[in-house]
Amino acid sequence: xxxxxxxxxxxxxxxxxxxxxxxxxxxxxxxxxxxxxxxxxxxxxxxxxxxxxxxxxxxxxxxxxxxxxxxxxxxxxxxxxxxxxxxxxxxxxxxxxxxxxxxxxxxxxxxxxxxxxxxxxxxxxxxxxxxxxxxxxxxxxxxxxxxxxxxxxxxxxxxxxxxxxxxxxxxxxxxxxxxxxxxxxxxxxxxxxxxxxxxxxxxxxxxxxxxxxxxxxxxxxxxxxxxxxxxxxxxxxxxxxxxxxxxxxxxxxxxxxxxxxxxxxxxxxxxxxxxxxxxxxxxxxxxxxxxxxxxxxxxxxxxxxxxxxxxxxxxxxxxxxxxxxxxxxxxxxxxxxxxxxxxxxxxxxxxxxxxxxxx
Ligand code: TRP
Numbered sequence: 001x002x003x004x005x006x007x008x009x010x011x012x013x014x015x016x017x018x019x020x021x022x023x024x025x026x027x028x029x030x031x032x033x034x035x036x037x038x039x040x041x042x043x044x045x046x047x048x049x050x051x052x053x054x055x056x057x058x059x060x061x062x063x064x065x066x067x068x069x070x071x072x073x074x075x076x077x078x079x080x081x082x083x084x085x086x087x088x089x090x091x092x093x094x095x096x097x098x099x100x101x102x103x104x105x106x107x108x109x110x111x112x113x114x115x116x117x118x119x120x121x122x123x124x125x126x127x128x129x130x131x132x133x134x135x136x137x138x139x140x141x142x143x144x145x146x147x148x149x150x151x152x153x154x155x156x157x158x159x160x161x162x163x164x165x166x167x168x169x170x171x172x173x174x175x176x177x178x179x180x181x182x183x184x185x186x187x188x189x190x191x192x193x194x195x196x197x198x199x200x201x202x203x204x205x206x207x208x209x210x211x212x213x214x215x216x217x218x219x220x221x222x223x224x225x226x227x228x229x230x231x232x233x234x235x236x237x238x239x240x241x242x243x244x245x246x247x248x249x250x251x252x253x254x255x256x257x258x259x260x261x262x263x264x265x266x267x268x269x270x271x272x273x274x275x276x277x278x279x280x281x282x283x284x285x286x287x288x289x290x291x292x293x294x295x296x297x298x299x300x301x302x303x304x305x306x307x308x309x310x311x312x313x314x315x316x317x318x319x320x321x322x323x324x325x326x327x328x329x330x331x332x333x334x335x336x337x338x339x340x341x342x343x344x345x346x347x348x349x350x351x352x353x354x355x356x357x358x359x
Contacts, residue, residue, distance in 0.1 A: 004180060007032060008147035010043030010086065013063035014053065017070040018211040020204035023192035023254055024153030028185055030075040032151065040081040041145050041328060042071060044321075047086045047093070048138065051131040052121060068317050070214050073307035078320045084328035085321055086141065091332035095140035096133070098343060102169040103136055103162070111135055113158045120207065139163035143179045144332035151185040154193045155203070160184050174342040178335070191254040200229030200247040212296070214303050221300060225293040230285045237284040243275055248288050256295050264291045 009025055011017060017026065032038050044067050049060045064085065071083055086092055108114065114135065118127055130137075138159045142150055143166070150160060160182055167179040187193055194203055197210025204211050212224050230248050234241040243249045252261075258270040265287075268274040277283045310317065340346045347353050 004146065004148040005038045006145055006147045006180075007038050007040040007149045007151065007185075008043065008142050008145045008182075009041075009151050010045040010048075010141060011067055012045045012049040013060050013067045014049050015063060015206045016066040016213050016215055018204055018206070018213045020153070020195045020211070021070075022074060022214060023187055023189070023195050025151045025187075026071075026074045026076075028151040028187060029081070032149070032185070033076060033080050036080075038149070041147065041331075042076060042081050042083050043086050043141060043328075044068065044084070045086050045141070048134050048141075050087075051128060051134045051137075054128065054130070064321075065314065065317050068321060069307050069310055072310045072317075072320075073214060073303045075306075078324060082324045082327050082331075083320060084324040088325045089144065089328055089332050091144040091329075091336040092137070092140050094336060095144055095339065096137045098339065099136050099139055099166050099170070100133060102166055102173070103133075107162075107165075108132055108135065111158050111162060113155055120205075135159050135162040136166070139166045142182045143167060144335050145328070146178075146180040146335060147182055148180055149185050150182045153195075154184075154186055157184055170339075170342075174344075176338075176342040178338045178342055189254060191250050195254060196247050196250050198224050198228045198247060200245055212300075214300065215307055216300070217304070218297060218301075221296060222293050225296060226289050228289065228292075230288070234285060238281050240281040241278040241283065241285075243279060248285065248292055249275065249278070251292055251296070252288070255299060256291070260295055261291065264294060 007029070009029060011021060011025075029040060029042060033040050044064060046060050046064065049063075050057065053059055068083065072078075076083065114132065117131075118124075123131070135158070139162055142160075142163050150156070152160070164181045167181045170179050171177055196202060197204045197208055198212060199208070199210040201208060201210060212221060216224070225248075228247045228251075229245075231242045231246050233239065252271055252274075256271055258272075261268055261271045261274055265274065268277070274283070274288075278288065337346070341350065344350070344353070347358075
């Protein structure tokens with residue numbers, strides 16, 4: 001068998017994409033895509049978005065092309081990466097039906113990502129069944145394409161573990177090797193694994209209002225950087241500053257190279273030197289923010305400009321999605337066929353069945 005180089009990952013279209021998405025997964029996708037060694041699939045997870053937005057489909061409709069634009073803006077290339085829409089793939093509604101028989105309620109209740117999401121949404125016992133079971137649906141997303149690699153941030157690790165368990169149960173119970181156990185591809189830089197919000201809180205998240213969006217204009221970006229959370233005890237420039245929990249330094253860790261620091265502040269050779277000065281006292285927050293703003297502007301400008309360019313032709317965006325979706329249907333239907341055969345429900349084409357029961 002040829003080596004499996006299939007990548008699959010996706011995003012919920014509940015808003016346009018932000019820096020957390022970018023450092024957690026998008027930049028890895030683009031990097032892997034450009035090696036030319038993989039077959040990448042990138043999915044707009046509208047079904048998953050519906051699991052907690054059933055009453056607000058307009059929010060999802062609004063963001064289908066927004067997310068597509070973000071993908072193209074960061075450098076996903078439809079000639080190399082299949083970009084598609086989840087709800088249009090028959091396998092992604094059918095496979096979860098089979099997989100849900102292999103997962104217990106108590107297993108779902110133990111999923112730490114689900115646990116924290118339930119808390120964040122105040123669902124308590126009124127949690128929609130579809131939301132509770134979205135890890136099963138996500139296992140279908142991955143396995144329908146028999147993907148080996150899933151570039152994600154570390155918050156998605158419990159989803160991958162669940163998917164691997166389903167794969168191993170399925171292959172064992174139905175005595176086959178059809179499904180593939182996926183692996184996560186995490187960001188190399190640990191500050192990127194779960195990028196903090198501009199307010200310093202644990203995760204950049206739309207519902208917390210602490211995001212930097214890929215499409216933010218220059219002014220908005222600058223405003224967000226200048227009002228970022230730093231160190232509440234660093235009141236006078238001469239006070240010693242703390243790096244721990246300091247969002248500006250977390251972002252510098254995530255985005256700044258020593259060369260950039262040195263070009264902006266010739267008095268420091270490295271980011272390390274700059275941190276040392278900050279910790280000792282004598283380096284003001286404003287100066288740090290100016291550096292960060294300059295680095296982030298340089299990073300996001302080309303993305304924003306490409307986004308604006310693509311936004312001019314919505315017909316072309318639709319074509320990209322339609323073509324990608326058609327290809328994804330084809331690939332995943334192959335898996336569906338194998339899965340039905342493995343379970344033994346392909347009655348009309350299964351010779352053994354016909355021989356045994358329909359003679
Ligand atoms: N749960 C992911 C998120 O919230 C989105 C997603 C849906 C996904 N299906 C996927 C990610 C399959 C990786 C693989 O960001």
